[in-house]
Amino acid sequence: NAGVTQTPKFRVLKTGQSMTLLCAQDMNHEYMYWYRQDPGMGLRLIHYSVGEGTTAKGEVPDGYNVSRLKKQNFLLGLESAAPSQTSVYFCASGGRYNEQFFGPGTRLTVL
Amino acid sequence: KQEVTQIPAALSVPEGENLVLNCSFTDSAIYNLQWFRQDPGKGLTSLLLIQSSQREQTSGRLNASLDKSSGRSTLYIAASQPGDSATYLCAVNDYKLSFGAGTTVTVRA
Numbered sequence: 564n565a566g567v568t569q570t571p572k573f574r575v576l577k578t579g580q581s582m583t584l585l586c587a588q589d590m591n592h593e594y595m596y597w598y599r600q601d602p603g604m605g606l607r608l609i610h611y612s613v614g615e616g617t618t619a620k621g622e623v624p625d626g627y628n629v630s631r632l633k634k635q636n637f638l639l640g641l642e643s644a645a646p647s648q649t650s651v652y653f654c655a656s657g658g659r660y661n662e663q664f665f666g667p668g669t670r671l672t673v674l
Numbered sequence: 675k676q677e678v679t680q681i682p683a684a685l686s687v688p689e690g691e692n693l694v695l696n697c698s699f700t701d702s703a704i705y706n707l708q709w710f711r712q713d714p715g716k717g718l719t720s721l722l723l724i725q726s727s728q729r730e731q732t733s734g735r736l737n738a739s740l741d742k743s744s745g746r747s748t749l750y751i752a753a754s755q756p757g758d759s760a761t762y763l764c765a766v767n768d769y770k771l772s773f774g775a776g777t778t779v780t781v782r783a
Binding site: 596605606607608611621653655660661662663664665666667668 | 706717719720770773774
């Protein structure tokens with residue numbers, strides 16, 4: 564039982580490049596979330612999903628897109644990376660009572 | 675918009691002392707409240723979840739209380755150990771989590 568896993572763990576991009584972050588959970592949770600964590604800003608919600616095939620915007624959605632084609636996977640895409648998107652990205656899934664469980668994070672640097 | 679505040683921002687105590695971490699929130703219409711621990715460079719580990727109908731929740735040396743009417747939660751850690759050194763985050767769930775900035779705890783041996 565791996566819980567929540569994230570791929571990749573680290574990535575360096577150049578401005579304008581695109582990439583996709585993958586989150587996978589094996590707990591059969593309905594809810595999944597993408598957050599970013601920045602020094603002095605805390606954790607902020609980017610997008611979330613309340614079930615397979617659904618997505619919704621969070622607090623800071625601009626510049627990101629998401630997809631939830633399978634219940635266990637939640638993908639976060641950056642179409643044209645900007646230096647302001649340098650951050651640590653965390654995925655979480657929500658189970659009973661929406662108790663959230665987090666993945667180990669992806670450190671993204673955009674040059 | 676829900677605002678979550680954690681005081682103090684940092685705390686340093688000698689080993690064996692009890693820890694008291696505070697969390698306040700502005701909107702009492704919450705579903706639940708969750709306390710997390712984060713070690714440097716790592717993800718968040720869930721410590722305790724308190725549902726809105728509960729007053730407190732306990733796990734080992736950890737005890738968390740919730741007073742919705744005053745918009746407050748407190749995390750107590752008994753008999754602190756150096757391994758308790760970490761950042762503790764409070765998150766309020768009104769169907770989306772809103773996080774406080776955290777309290778960074780250092781337990782001195």
